[in-house]
């Protein structure tokens with residue numbers, strides 16, 4: 001049988017490649033973004049309780065109502081921003097499904113979607129499979145700041161959507177309030193939809209405030225805010241997330257969602273709804289990860305890597321240009337095979353695989369793992 005691939009340029013993701021190599025060579029795996037410690041036992045017990053209490057059949061299409069109300073309350077408390085749990089919130093199978101469904105619901109052939117690179121890897125294939133065109137804005141290391149004049153030049157009548165991600169994976173940078181105001185100004189008066197990937201909203205350091213798109217009224221009116229419980233509660237394998245948007249946008253989203261997954265794992269939703277009743281469960285997360293970032297950075301401060309501290313997410317990028325001139329993918333592979341530590345080469349996230357001699361390390365790991373990793377990095 002012959003067929004033409006709809007995604008001819010898509011192969012195995014860099015995460016699978018580096019994690020596979022880490023397993024093969026018994027290396028410490030700081031490549032893929034997942035914690036190597038357990039989720040809260042209380043939350044796991046709540047899942048068992050939910051199953052034992054009969055939450056084992058289909059949930060409502062938009063999600064368990066208690067969970068949607070808890071999400072709405074979180075937006076109220078944190079951002080003084082209201083979303084109606086009846087019509088403006090949908091629980092999804094992780095943030096990835098929310099992102100894919102948003103793009104599928106709105107992008108038609110030849111529509112343009114602006115993304116900022118380095119970018120998380122699920123945006124572009126979703127745009128492409130729907131016939132859209134990715135317009136990349138490449139941000140420059142080490143600050144990855146946005147030139148809003150460049151964005152202005154790339155936005156025109158064919159632009160249907162802009163995708164932002166703050167705190168940003170992989171760079172560990174943030175959009176400031178000023179960035180968000182500039183974006184708001186640029187999109188004002190257009191029909192452009194904003195997809196705001198905020199999966200790391202609760203992992204933000206040094207007293208900075210998360211600038212959710214819902215804080216900016218004109219932006220909010222055109223935005224899907226996307227979030228993930230996997231990032232927030234240390235259980236990336238559960239794949240439960242959600243998105244919020246004004247009713248008219250959410251209606252279109254749900255037309256696709258109901259035939260794509262229909263509804264998401266019910267007992268997990270029930271447990272997450274219970275667990276969210278205690279705000280400290282997410283409010284403590286920044287301090288928890290800032291301690292890990294600070295530990296990791298203090299342990300490697302005398303290494304030959306150049307460090308710009310991460311401002312959010314659980315990723316730290318390190319520049320290795322004082323160590324070698326090797327292509328970042330080659331260096332990342334060599335570190336895994338010879339030195340037994342795996343990372344992700346940043347070129348994987350860049351336009352035309354631009355190589356800035358930077359690797360991304362995940363510090364969502366036990367202190368022991370971070371100490372072991374630092375011992376290795378200090379010897380390179």
Ligand SMILES: Cc1ncc(COP(=O)(O)O)c(C=O)c1O
Pocket residue numbers: 033093094095096097120165169197199227228229230231236239240241
């Ligand atoms: C920026 C960003 N968006 C979305 C996702 C996907 O989240 P989920 O695992 O909930 O699908 C990730 C996961 O790494 C991410 O880093």
